[in-house]
Amino acid sequence: xxATAELSLKDRVLEILSHVPDPEIPCVxxxxxxIVRDVRENAVVITPTYTxxxxxxxxxxDIRAALDGAGLSHVKIxxxxxxxxxxxxxxxxxxxxxxxxxxxxxxxxxxxxxxxETAAECPRCGSLDTEEISxxxxxxxxxxxxxLDCQEPFDRFKCH
Amino acid sequence: MSDSALFxxxxxxxxxxxxxxxxxxxxxxxxxxxxxxxxxxxxxxxLLGQATHFLNLAGEIxxxxxxxxxxxxxxxxxxxxxxxxxxxxxxxxxxxxxxxFLFSNWQELLMRExxxxxxxxxxxxxAKAVKEIAYHAKFASEWVVRLGDGTDESRARMTxxxxxxxxxxxxxxxxxxxxxxxRAEWDSRIARTLSEAGLELPKPRRGVxxxxxxxxxxxxxxxxxxxxxxQRAYPGAVW
Numbered sequence: 001x002x003a004t005a006e007l008s009l010k011d012r013v014l015e016i017l018s019h020v021p022d023p024e025i026p027c028v029x030x031x032x033x034x035i036v037r038d039v040r041e042n043a044v045v046i047t048p049t050y051t052x053x054x055x056x057x058x059x060x061x062d063i064r065a066a067l068d069g070a071g072l073s074h075v076k077i078x079x080x081x082x083x084x085x086x087x088x089x090x091x092x093x094x095x096x097x098x099x100x101x102x103x104x105x106x107x108x109x110x111x112x113x114x115x116x117e118t119a120a121e122c123p124r125c126g127s128l129d130t131e132e133i134s135x136x137x138x139x140x141x142x143x144x145x146x147x148l149d150c151q152e153p154f155d156r157f158k159c160h
Numbered sequence: 161m162s163d164s165a166l167f168x169x170x171x172x173x174x175x176x177x178x179x180x181x182x183x184x185x186x187x188x189x190x191x192x193x194x195x196x197x198x199x200x201x202x203x204x205x206x207l208l209g210q211a212t213h214f215l216n217l218a219g220e221i222x223x224x225x226x227x228x229x230x231x232x233x234x235x236x237x238x239x240x241x242x243x244x245x246x247x248x249x250x251x252x253x254x255x256x257x258x259x260x261f262l263f264s265n266w267q268e269l270l271m272r273e274x275x276x277x278x279x280x281x282x283x284x285x286x287a288k289a290v291k292e293i294a295y296h297a298k299f300a301s302e303w304v305v306r307l308g309d310g311t312d313e314s315r316a317r318m319t320x321x322x323x324x325x326x327x328x329x330x331x332x333x334x335x336x337x338x339x340x341x342x343r344a345e346w347d348s349r350i351a352r353t354l355s356e357a358g359l360e361l362p363k364p365r366r367g368v369x370x371x372x373x374x375x376x377x378x379x380x381x382x383x384x385x386x387x388x389x390x391q392r393a394y395p396g397a398v399w
Contacts, residue, residue, distance in 0.1 A: 051288050052181075052209025081213070081284040084291070135299060136199035140206060140292075144195070160291055 010039040013067070013075060017044070020066045023058040024139050027101035030059055034089025043076040047085045050140040050160075087160050099123045103142065104156040120156045122147035132156075161279060167221045168241065170282065171231070172372060173274075174214030175242035178232055179380070180263060181207030182387050183250060192253055199299055203260070206292040213285040233391040237374075237381045244371040245328035247380040251321060254314065257303045258321035264297035265349050266332050269342040301353045308357025315359070322354075323362050330367025 018031045030036050030046070038045040044063060048056045060077055067075050087106035090098075095105035104120045119128045127149035135158075137144040142155040161169070184204030191197035215228035226234075245263055250256045271293055274286035307318040333343045354361060370376070390397055 048209075048288075050206065050209060050292060051213055051285070052205035052207070052292075054205065081288055082280075084284075084288040086291075134195035134199060135295060136195070136202040138198070140202050144198075158295075 009042075012070075013039045013044060013072065016066050016070050016072070017063060020059075020062050023055045023062065024053075024141075025098070025101070025103065027097045027103075028090075028094045030063065032091050032094030032097060034085060034091065034094075035059060036063075037080060042074055043078050045078050045080055047080050047089075049085050053140050055139075085160075087157060090157070098157060102154055104145065104154060106157045106159045120145050120154075122150060122152065123154055124152045125150040130154075163221050166279065166282070167218050170214045170218035170221065172241045172243075173282075174211045174218055174228070174231070175240050176246050176263075176267070177207040177214065178211035179240070179242045179383065180246035180259075181205070181211055182383060183246065183248075183259075184256075186250055187256065196253070200256070203296050203299065206289075206296070210285065210289045210292075213288075217281055217285065233388050237376055237384055239374060240376065240380060240384075241372055241374065242376075242380075243328065243331050244368055244377055245325060245332065247371070247377060247383060248325060248328065249379055251324065252317055254307050254317035255321035255324060257300055257307065258318065258325045260296065261300035261304050261322075261353070262325055262329060262332075262350070264293055264300050266346055268293040268297045269346055273342065304353055304359070305357040308354070308359040318357070319359060322359070326362035327365050327368050331369045331371060334369060334372065336372070 014031060014036070017036050018029045020030045022028050022030060022033055022035070025033075033049065035046050035049065036044060037047045044067070046060065046063065060079075063077060067073065067077075088108060090105065098105040100123075102123050104123050107118060120130045120132070121128055122130050125147060127147055129148045130145050131148060132143055132145050133153065134144040137155055141158055141160070143158050144153065145156045146153045181204045184200050184207065187200040187204075188197065191200055211232070212228045215231045219226040219228065219231055245259060248255075248259055250259075268290060271286040271290040275283050275290055277283055304318060304322075307314040309315075333346075351361060385392075
């Protein structure tokens with residue numbers, strides 16, 4: 001296969017997968033979240049976010065269905081654990097979508113100091129005067145926070 | 161590491177995570193506050209995820225066609241290799257926190273060691289797990305301080321919970337079982353949090369061992385009857 005054809009398959013697969021939403025946070029796609037690690041030699045390489053994320057199986061099924069639907073049944077799905085997923089894999093586009101959806105995105109580079117988190121920015125009013133209510137939220141990837149300015153509770157993507 | 165040693169290592173790590181994950185799931189809908197309910201369920205879920213990876217790896221190495229589900233649901237109590245600490249009953253909230261505090265601090269240091277070691281399949285799982293476990297250890301340590309430094313009632317319960325769980329600590333560091341070499345670091349972490357909580361170190365007592373050889377307390381059998389009910393009642397059931 002020529003280099004151009006290889007590239008176009010990759011682009012095509014990425015385009016298809018950019019319309020596959022995360023089952024738990026449907027505002028972002030599996031590409032935005034960095035779950036799709038690579039596309040190579042007729043295989044999509046994906047990586048789990050959290051080991052116990054219950055969406056992992058659903059994500060794989062959704063990707064399979066999207067590929068099959070586009071006539072790409074021959075493209076396999078492979079899973080890798082290395083290098084481990086971190087919130088740095090979330091794209092800038094993905095961060096903007098999370099914020100618009102009401103989930104404070106993790107700052108870039110946050111995985112370096114996951115437990116010494118900086119103040120979350122309220123996705124509603126932009127205030128930094130916020131507090132953490134619970135480190136464990138509605139899904140494994142989120143913590144529960146509250147804005148002390150606009151009083152709105154909100155989810156924050158955990159730094160990881 | 162030989163295949164047999166690697167199999168047993170992965171099995172121990174997987175069984176620890178599986179049994180504690182199952183224990184924590186018993187809290188679902190019963191915790192003192194909604195936030196705690198979510199936290200305990202989330203920690204349990206992380207542990208079940210880790211267990212799936214470690215047990216699948218164990219099955220792969222063993223190469224007898226067993227995957228994580230087969231190892232979790234088709235083994236009887238004597239074949240489990242988890243430490244005794246994780247199978248202990250939840251007791252009250254303080255006892256659950258005591259167990260989590262001792263275990264997560266140990267597991268975090270252990271996974272850090274495994275992540276840096278040379279077996280690539282184990283270290284890939286450990287490198288993911290260690291980031292999750294850091295949250296568990298922090299959660300449990302904060303509650304030890306809150307309960308220890310709280311009311312007379314909460315302090316008494318925290319003290320009793322730690323006292324009950326303490327006898328199972330020595331087993332975690334038994335050098336025969338690929339135990340981590342970080343006892344000193346673990347000791348200092350535990351001592352630091354207890355001092356912040358205004359609690360004394362539990363009195364030394366003779367350690368209870370045997371989980372790694374399949375000699376379990378009565379509690380594990382009861383846990384398995386619930387966890388394995390479906391596969392025992394309807395062998396091979398799938399959905």
